[in-house]
Amino acid sequence: MNKKTDMPVMLSKPIEAPYTPSALSYWHILPIIAAMMIIPSLAFSAAGDEQLSPLAVLKNWIPLLLEGFVFNLVISVCAMAVGTAAGTALGLGQISPNSLMRSGSWFVTQFFRNAPWLVLLFFAMFLLPFEFSIAGLTIPMPDWFKAIIGLSLPVMANVSEIVRGAIRSLPSGQWEAAESLAYTRRQTLWLVILPQCVKRMLPPWMNLYAILTMATVLASIVGVSEVMTLTGRALSAEGGRPDLLAPFYGFVLLLFFAYCYPIARYTLRLEKKFAVIN
Amino acid sequence: MIGGFLTTLKLSAVCLFFSVIIGVVGAWLQGSSFKWTRRFVNGYIQLFRNTPPLVQLYFFYFAIGTLLPTVENDWGGESPLLGNFAWAAISLSFFAGAFNVEIFRSGIEAVPKSTVEAAEALGFTKLQIYKDITLPLAFRVALPALNNNLVNLVKTTTLAYAIAVPDLLYESNQIWSDNVNVTEMMIFLLIAYFVLVGVLVAGMNRWERSLKIPGYG
Numbered sequence: 001m002n003k004k005t006d007m008p009v010m011l012s013k014p015i016e017a018p019y020t021p022s023a024l025s026y027w028h029i030l031p032i033i034a035a036m037m038i039i040p041s042l043a044f045s046a047a048g049d050e051q052l053s054p055l056a057v058l059k060n061w062i063p064l065l066l067e068g069f070v071f072n073l074v075i076s077v078c079a080m081a082v083g084t085a086a087g088t089a090l091g092l093g094q095i096s097p098n099s100l101m102r103s104g105s106w107f108v109t110q111f112f113r114n115a116p117w118l119v120l121l122f123f124a125m126f127l128l129p130f131e132f133s134i135a136g137l138t139i140p141m142p143d144w145f146k147a148i149i150g151l152s153l154p155v156m157a158n159v160s161e162i163v164r165g166a167i168r169s170l171p172s173g174q175w176e177a178a179e180s181l182a183y184t185r186r187q188t189l190w191l192v193i194l195p196q197c198v199k200r201m202l203p204p205w206m207n208l209y210a211i212l213t214m215a216t217v218l219a220s221i222v223g224v225s226e227v228m229t230l231t232g233r234a235l236s237a238e239g240g241r242p243d244l245l246a247p248f249y250g251f252v253l254l255l256f257f258a259y260c261y262p263i264a265r266y267t268l269r270l271e272k273k274f275a276v277i278n
Numbered sequence: 279m280i281g282g283f284l285t286t287l288k289l290s291a292v293c294l295f296f297s298v299i300i301g302v303v304g305a306w307l308q309g310s311s312f313k314w315t316r317r318f319v320n321g322y323i324q325l326f327r328n329t330p331p332l333v334q335l336y337f338f339y340f341a342i343g344t345l346l347p348t349v350e351n352d353w354g355g356e357s358p359l360l361g362n363f364a365w366a367a368i369s370l371s372f373f374a375g376a377f378n379v380e381i382f383r384s385g386i387e388a389v390p391k392s393t394v395e396a397a398e399a400l401g402f403t404k405l406q407i408y409k410d411i412t413l414p415l416a417f418r419v420a421l422p423a424l425n426n427n428l429v430n431l432v433k434t435t436t437l438a439y440a441i442a443v444p445d446l447l448y449e450s451n452q453i454w455s456d457n458v459n460v461t462e463m464m465i466f467l468l469i470a471y472f473v474l475v476g477v478l479v480a481g482m483n484r485w486e487r488s489l490k491i492p493g494y495g
Contacts, residue, residue: 114475115468116433119447123468126460214330221332221440228333246341253329253337260328 054247061234062251068227069255075148075226076213083152083212084205087159092189094164105160112157117215124150125222144226147219155212162204166197203271210263214256227252282449283470289367289445290432290474296371297431298424301378305416306408308383319379326376331369332437338369339441366438374431381427385420386412418489425482429475436471446470 093105112120124146131140170193178188220228231248238244308319326334343365360368389412397411439447447467454463 111468111472114429114433114472116436116447116471118436118439119464119467119471122447122451123464126454127464210328214328217330217332218437228336242344245344246337249333249337249341252333253325256329256333257325261324264324264328 054241054244057238057241057244058247058251061248064230064234065227065248065251065255068225068230069252069259071144072216072219072226073213073259075144075151075216075219075224076209078148079151079155079216080209080212082148083155084159086152087156088163090156090160091163091167094160095167097185109157109160109164112153113161115154117151117154118218118221120153121147121150121218121222124153143222143224144219147216147222147224150222151212151215151219154215155208158208159205162201162208163197165204166200167193169200170196199274203267203274206263206267206270210260210267213260213263217252217256227255279449279453282444282446285363285444285449286435286446286474289363289370289435289438289443290478292367293370293374293431293435294428296367297374297378297428300371300375301382301424302413304375304379305382305386308379309386309408323376323379326373327380331373331434332440334373335366335369335437335441339365362438362441362443366435366441366443370431370434370437373434374427377427377430378424381420381423382413382416384423385416385418388419389415418486418491421482421486421489425479425486428482429478432475432478433471 090105090109093101094109096102096105125143128141128146128149131138133139174192174196175188178192183192216226217228219226220232223229225233231252235241235244235248304319304322307315310316339362343360346360393411393415394407397407402411435445436447438445439451442448450463450467454460
C-alpha cells in the first residue's frame with residue numbers, strides 16, 4: 001500500500017514489532033556463560049600437561065557444588081516462608097486502624113527495607129545466641145538457621161510493602177461494599193480483600209523470591225557452607241590453580257542463572273496476564 | 279571508621295555514576311535498528327539480573343582479575359592492574375547498570391511517539407533526538423524507579439566487603455574484632471546506612487521535584 005508521494009512523511013512506515021523484554025530465549029544465554037567459563041582458562045592452557053583440564057576438574061566437583069546449591073535453595077525457601085508470614089502480619093499492621101500499630105509497623109518496615117542485606121545478615125549472625133534454652137531444653141542455633149533469620153528480615157520488610165501496596169491498590173468500593181454487608185473488619189480482610197490481593201501480590205512476590213535466592217550466597221561471607229563457600233574450598237583443594245577460577249565461578253553463575261531466569265520469565269508472564277487494562 | 283565511611287561513599291558515587299551511564303547508553307543501544315545490538319544488550323541485562331551480585335563480584339575479581347597483567351607497585355612488588363576497589367566498582371556498576379537499562383527503556387517507551395516524530399520532522403538526527411528530546415523526558419518518567427535502584431545499589435556496595443574493600447562494613451568488622459563491641463557497632467552500622475540512604479532519597483526527591491515540568495507526567 002505504498003502510495004505515490006513526494007513527501008516522505010506520507011510514506012507508510014513499516015510497523016515495528018512491539019518490544020518484548022523476553023525476546024532472548026533461555027538457550028541463548030547458556031553458550032555465553034559457557035564461553036565465559038572456557039575462554040579465560042584457555043589463557044592458562046600452557047600450564048602443563050600432567051594436570052587435568054579445568055573442565056575435567058570441574059566435573060569432579062559438580063556433585064558437591066550441586067549439593068551446596070540445593071542448600072542455597074533450602075535457605076531461600078525457608079527464609080521466604082518466614083519472611084512472608086512475618087511480612088504479611090507487618091503489612092496488615094501498616095493498615096491497622098490503630099495509629100500506634102500503624103506507625104510502629106511502618107517504622108520497622110522502612111528500617112529493614114533500607115538496611116543492606118549483608119548488614120542484616122551480620123546482625124543476625126553475631127547477635128543471635130548460638131544456642132538458647134527453654135525450660136531446661138537446650139536448642140542449638142546452627143549457622144544456617146541464623147542465616148535464614150537474617151535473610152528473612154529484609155524479606156519481611158519487602159513483603160510488608162507488597163502487602164500494603166496490594167491492599168491500597170484495591171478500589172475502596174470493596175471495603176465499603178463489605179462494610180455494607182455487615183462484615184466485620186477481620187472478615188472483610190480475610191474473605192474480601194486478601195483473596196483479591198493474592199493475585200496482585202504474586203508477581204512482586206516472585207521477584208522478591210528471585211532476589212532472595214541470589215542473596216543466599218551472602219551467607220557464604222558469614223561462614224555458612226553453601227555453594228559459594230564450597231566453591232572456594234574446592235578451589236583451594238585443587239591447589240589454587242588460577243585457570244580453574246573462571247570455570248568454577250562461571251559454573252556458579254550458571255547455576256543461579258538457570259534457576260532465576262525461568263522465574264523472571266514466568267513473573268513477566270504473570271504480570272502481563274494480571275495487568276489491569278484501563 | 280571515617281575512612282570506611284568515605285570509601286563507601288566513594289564506591290557508591292562511582293557506581294552510581296557509571297551505572298547511570300551504562301543505563302543511558304544501554305537503553306539507547308536497545309533502541310537500535312540492528313538485531314544483534316539489541317540481542318547483545320538483552321543478553322547482558324538478563325545475565326546480570328539473574329545471577330547473584332556476589333558471584334559476579336567474585337567472577338570479576340578472581341576470574342577476570344587474575345588474567346590481567348600485573349604491574350610493579352611502589353614497593354617494588356607485583357600488584358594486579360586493577361585493585362579490589364576498581365573491581366568492586368566495575369562489577370557493581372555492571373550489576374546496577376543492567377537494571378538501569380530496563381528502567382530507562384521503560385521511560386523512553388513512555389515518551390509519546392508524536393514527540394519523536396515532531397523532532398524528526400524538524401530535522402533532528404537520531405542521536406540528537408535521543409539526547410535532546412527523548413532522554414530528558416524519559417528521565418523524568420524513570421526517576422522514581424531509578425531512585426529505587428540507586429538506593430539498592432548503595433546497599434549492594436556492602437558486598438565489596440567480600441573482596442576486602444575497606445568500606446564501612448569492613449572497617450566496622452575490624453573494629454568489633456578488636457574491641458568486641460559487636461552490638462554497638464552493629465547498631466551504629468545500621469544507622470549509618472540508614473542515614474546514607476536517607477540522604478540519597480531526600481536528594482533524589484528534591485531533584486525529582488526540581489525537574490518537574492508543569493503539566494507533564
